Amino acid sequence: METLTSAGHSLYFESNLDALKTLLESNKYSKVFVLADEHTSEICLPLFQSLLDDFSEFDLIETSAGEENKNIDFCIGIWKTLLDFEADRKSLMINLGGGVITDMGGFIASTYKRGIDFINVPTTLLSQVDASVGGKTGIDIDNVKNMVGTFTLPQMVFIETAFLKTLPERELLSGFAEMIKHGLIYDKPYYEKLKASNYLIPAAEDIYRSVEIKNEVVTIDPHEKNLRKILNFGHTIGHAVEGYSLANDENPLTHGEAIAIGFICEAALSIKNSTLTKEELNDISGYILSLYPKYHIKKESFDTLFELMQSDKKNEDGNILFSLLEKTGKCTFNCRVSTANILSSLDYYNSL
Amino acid sequence: METLTSAGHSLYFESNLDALKTLLESNKYSKVFVLADEHTSEICLPLFQSLLDDFSEFDLIETSAGEENKNIDFCIGIWKTLLDFEADRKSLMINLGGGVITDMGGFIASTYKRGIDFINVPTTLLSQVDASVGGKTGIDIDNVKNMVGTFTLPQMVFIETAFLKTLPERELLSGFAEMIKHGLIYDKPYYEKLKASNYLIPAAEDIYRSVEIKNEVVTIDPHEKNLRKILNFGHTIGHAVEGYSLANDENPLTHGEAIAIGFICEAALSIKNSTLTKEELNDISGYILSLYPKYHIKKESFDTLFELMQSDKKNEDGNILFSLLEKTGKCTFNCRVSTANILSSLDYYNSL
Numbered sequence: 001m002e003t004l005t006s007a008g009h010s011l012y013f014e015s016n017l018d019a020l021k022t023l024l025e026s027n028k029y030s031k032v033f034v035l036a037d038e039h040t041s042e043i044c045l046p047l048f049q050s051l052l053d054d055f056s057e058f059d060l061i062e063t064s065a066g067e068e069n070k071n072i073d074f075c076i077g078i079w080k081t082l083l084d085f086e087a088d089r090k091s092l093m094i095n096l097g098g099g100v101i102t103d104m105g106g107f108i109a110s111t112y113k114r115g116i117d118f119i120n121v122p123t124t125l126l127s128q129v130d131a132s133v134g135g136k137t138g139i140d141i142d143n144v145k146n147m148v149g150t151f152t153l154p155q156m157v158f159i160e161t162a163f164l165k166t167l168p169e170r171e172l173l174s175g176f177a178e179m180i181k182h183g184l185i186y187d188k189p190y191y192e193k194l195k196a197s198n199y200l201i202p203a204a205e206d207i208y209r210s211v212e213i214k215n216e217v218v219t220i221d222p223h224e225k226n227l228r229k230i231l232n233f234g235h236t237i238g239h240a241v242e243g244y245s246l247a248n249d250e251n252p253l254t255h256g257e258a259i260a261i262g263f264i265c266e267a268a269l270s271i272k273n274s275t276l277t278k279e280e281l282n283d284i285s286g287y288i289l290s291l292y293p294k295y296h297i298k299k300e301s302f303d304t305l306f307e308l309m310q311s312d313k314k315n316e317d318g319n320i321l322f323s324l325l326e327k328t329g330k331c332t333f334n335c336r337v338s339t340a341n342i343l344s345s346l347d348y349y350n351s352l
Numbered sequence: 353m354e355t356l357t358s359a360g361h362s363l364y365f366e367s368n369l370d371a372l373k374t375l376l377e378s379n380k381y382s383k384v385f386v387l388a389d390e391h392t393s394e395i396c397l398p399l400f401q402s403l404l405d406d407f408s409e410f411d412l413i414e415t416s417a418g419e420e421n422k423n424i425d426f427c428i429g430i431w432k433t434l435l436d437f438e439a440d441r442k443s444l445m446i447n448l449g450g451g452v453i454t455d456m457g458g459f460i461a462s463t464y465k466r467g468i469d470f471i472n473v474p475t476t477l478l479s480q481v482d483a484s485v486g487g488k489t490g491i492d493i494d495n496v497k498n499m500v501g502t503f504t505l506p507q508m509v510f511i512e513t514a515f516l517k518t519l520p521e522r523e524l525l526s527g528f529a530e531m532i533k534h535g536l537i538y539d540k541p542y543y544e545k546l547k548a549s550n551y552l553i554p555a556a557e558d559i560y561r562s563v564e565i566k567n568e569v570v571t572i573d574p575h576e577k578n579l580r581k582i583l584n585f586g587h588t589i590g591h592a593v594e595g596y597s598l599a600n601d602e603n604p605l606t607h608g609e610a611i612a613i614g615f616i617c618e619a620a621l622s623i624k625n626s627t628l629t630k631e632e633l634n635d636i637s638g639y640i641l642s643l644y645p646k647y648h649i650k651k652e653s654f655d656t657l658f659e660l661m662q663s664d665k666k667n668e669d670g671n672i673l674f675s676l677l678e679k680t681g682k683c684t685f686n687c688r689v690s691t692a693n694i695l696s697s698l699d700y701y702n703s704l
Contacts, residue, residue: 136466
């Protein structure tokens, strides 16, 4: 077992959930609730229980899978369920699932009776390398991602790679995009290592390095006043494309597919508004397109995408602010970019 | 101007809002929003603006007055309004009103885009001596008070007694109950002083003392792990009666009227389950009934009241926990009380 101390809580990389077992046996909590979606309750919960010696002293709260259900209606339903089940301030909530579960479960726990303890057990690659670290909780409102939320740290986070074996290829690729991002913004050798690796069998040490990078950044700047903004590289355009796709496409893009588009567009912005070279852009675009399916960003969606970018949380004084690459492995933030350049970056992606 | 430093923010007692003027002129904020209800926007906003040299650089968000509107639907509406008005993370929200506005406005601000700054300008006696201090934000769900909320400190709190001149007598009495509570749980001489005072013209120094007591308690225990629970004296039964009345009475009890009933019932519990004397109970009951109208707690409401008490946030492991008086001016907490004693305390109140 390896342990990484994050700002105020512990991250456990392990195969036996020992620390959780000890905590549950300590009788610190009056009741334990496990939040899962219909998939994780079927596929991950049995493994989770077996890793905890057939742990069964909990109430299961099941929600529907999918980003479209990370909304206030589900929150209200779960708050009321907690009340019906007589959850008090000494109750514990264990969020077992992907980012939807850990984001929403964290928000619910951090606000129920003004806050109860929660533990995240991310079961997807995406949530292991992204949502697991940094204390962001949140829900979407009207397709605006994480419009409402808190900064609240879980008591513990468990990263158990055994859960990944249950994931379909498309899910693995989605999480892999965040790992690529960590390389692009912070660690060029790691980016090169990932390029040579097989995303279908992500190595535990690569997952560890990704979590380590994110943890380093959020420990320096927990409330995203400055440095933490670099983690949003690819996300200004990526989130907009993701929101649009979710609302309009029959088979919407995954988060990773959307931010991968964002990487290309924002790398294109980086050669105009920062110091990235054309060669580096070509390398990034080539690698991304070798992994992720090409998407067509419709001309008629540009206005909507632009509106979605305007509600991005990084913005200030009405300006859309980007995090851009200075070079592969180094990122800057608070970059103002002209509307024309934003639009031409979308055109650039389409032209590939 | 007097200033009291609370845990992490400043409380200003003053007549000119100088510190706020300086803050607003500093250009620290990209946009300023004022949240008010239909009464405070009409009655208090002009005074507020004049105290700030006719301040007008803000967007007004108006909500409906009354506890029944401190709900998630209004929150959703206001979150969306903030988004429509392009509020970003550098926006400031000023909550101008009573406890409904400061509780709900604080919750909205503490969760919008994971938290923006807010300032409380309490305009009722109740919110000046209670909601103004301690960083509790919250909304009600299904008549369960403050079921969802956060502990988040405002940047500043301004206590301006000029607002009180606009209040009807019943509102003043409602706030006065919290002042009486501060005396009962923490400061017998202050309680005796209040008994000799005129609640219709609350003295600034008495308001100050009340805020000081609350501030002392919440600074020691901001997250209500122990000592802060004494501030709930009268509230376990009081909140239940208030919730029941809100749902069933044509002219519901005010918060102060409800907790005043709670003071009597819980003082009656205190002679059985703590060390309060019968003489002290008689003194408290006599004083409360000289100020507050007698209410009849219906026999058929007892079950519902009991259920409401069971969802009280102080409870642990299914036990209803009370804060009880050891003597006038001293309070203890985490007291378990039998169901029979709870019911007979309601009978005691009815018998007066």
